Amino acid sequence: MIQLIQASAYFQVVSLAAMVDAGLLPDADRRVLVLANGSQMPEITTPLRENPGFDALAARFDDVVDLGELLWPRRPGQFNPRNEELPLFEKLLRHRWNLGEERVSLVLESIQVNPAQAMARIFFDAPISVHSDGLMSYGPTRNKQSMQMLQRLRETIHIDLVPGLEPMLLLEAPVQRKVLGLESLAAVFAELAAGLDPAELDLPPGAALVVGQYLGSLGILDAAAELELHHRMLLAARDAGASSVVFKPHPSSGPTAALQLRARAESLGLGFEILDTDLLAETVITLMKPLVVISCFSTALLSARYMLGTPVIAVGTAELLQELGPYQNSNRIPVSIVDALLVQKLQTPAEAGPNDELTPLLRAVAYCMQYENLPGLRGEAAAFLEANYSRFGAHFKRRRLAALDLPPHWAHPRRRRHWGRRLQRRALRVGTRSLQRLARTLQEGASRASR
Incomplete structure (x- = not known):
């Protein structure tokens, strides 16, 4: 069997x-790594093949193919063939990727969106495994999946970024859970770092590392709010005792924000360097050994803390929990995780054992996000909110609780309750009038039929 592994x-x-x-x-007879660059701007970002250390990583696979090159100028995320085109694309991929007529299995990163969903549709009878590299696997499935898709799912494979925390991705499907321990991931990053010379980066010792995110590009914050968020990160670095800051912008972000942040750093008396590199944050941390790593809700915060043993600071998570919209935004669980662990100082499930508070918190948030897909979580979500809303209210929106009729009812916006009752009365009146019109129509029809 040939295994297609999408990244x-x-x-x-x-x-x-x-x-x-x-x-x-x-298990597979042949493993093919399928590159599908998911960058918002792939034209100006480094191709995956050209990242430092790629050849050593690619050696684990039998072949490497690039879906983006095949689809150009269409991006992989735009790949959404019509049903009648699926057999044609299967023939094309089998020919271009030298698959022959052999059976195929799929290891996909996200079956909710394209191109993963497109590949699952093209190879319609292939068993599916889902791999996850970040915090979103701890959140619920974004969209309801068809029964045919659910029946093909075999397992999920996730990194133990939050030690002991079970993912809620595909909670509605009977899949096997496989966990990649942090020690295995750390070994690969050590391999990547061993092939580099720290002197080439020329990083100041004892500096704080600020990991940027592209919140403005995603529409989560406007440019001014994102600049203020980064300014608060500079203040956190200064308060932590750093005399200089190394800023690693997100690969998809533009240069303007970094230049504005330099002026802010200089006004605070901090040295400031922009790290222009394609190295992952974890590789930089391994080489640099910073005083502290600072970000908002980047995955690098948790990999730095739990995998690399580096101090971390999260900034702006409480505000972002309220800014994120709609409530079911896929970033909500990652923000809740970082806020709960690094701001509210909860323990991970592995640390807390039977006193774990993080898991019930996230399950309650997940129910509020995707209540239609996860109706079985309603009881425990209600019980958690009844007992813990005063401590964890920032993770929930009052209007959402009111719409779902979840406790505590005293937190429901008053106007929302009145509006809801008016809406119910109006719906009842509309329904009654509709029934009356239907009854009249039936009576008139029966009268005409009897003549």
């Missing part, structure tokens, strides 16, 4: 290499 980011390539080393991927 849309370089961190995924690293995590998949670690999964191969740990023996977590399903």
Whole structure:
């Protein structure tokens, strides 16, 4: 059997290499790594093949193909063939990727969106495994999946970024859970770092590392709010005792924000360097050994803390919990995780044992996000909110609780309750009038028929 393994980011390539080393991927006669660059602006970002250390990672696979090159000028995320085109694309991919007529299995990163969903539709009878490299696997499935898709799912493979925390991705499907331990991932990052010379980066010792995110590009914050958020990160670095800051912008962000942040750093008396590199944050941390890593809700915060043992600071998570919209935004669970662990100082499930508070918090948030897909979580979500809303209210929106009729009812917006009752009365009146019109129509029809 040939195994097609999709990756849309370089961190995924690293995590998949670690999964191969740990023996977590399903057995296959031949493994083909399918690159599908998921960048918002792939034209101006470094191709996955050109990232430092890629060749060493690619050696774990039998072949490497690039879906983006095949689809150009269409981006992989835009790949959404019509049903009648699926057999044609299967023939094309089998020919271009030298698959022949052999059976195929799929290891996909996200079956909710394209191109993963498109590949699942093209190879319609292939068993599916889902791999996850970040915090979103701890959140619920974004969209309701068809029964045919659910029946093909075999397992999920996730990194133990939050030690002991069970993912809620595909909670509605009977899948096997496989866990990639942080020690396996750390070994791959150590391999990548060993092939580099720290002197080439020329990083100041004892500096704070600020990891940027592209919140403005995603429409989560406007440019001014994102600049203020980064300014608060500079203040956190200064308060932590750093005399200089190394800023690693997100690969998809533009240069303007970094230049504005330099002026802010100089006004605070901080040295400031922009790290222009394609190295992943974890590789930089391994080489640099910073005083502290600072970000908002980047995955690098948790990999730095739990995998690399580096101090971390999260900034702006409480405000972002309220800014995120709609409530079911897929970033909500990652923000809740970082806020709960690094701001509210909860323990991970592995640390807390039977006193785990993080898991019930996230399950309550997940129910509020995707209540239609996860009706079985309603009872425990209600019980958690009744007992813990005063401590964890920032993770929930009052209007959402009111719409779902969840406790505590005293937190429901008053106007929302009145509006809801008016809406119910109006719906009842409309329904009554509709029934009356239907009854009259039936009576008139029966009268005409009897003549």
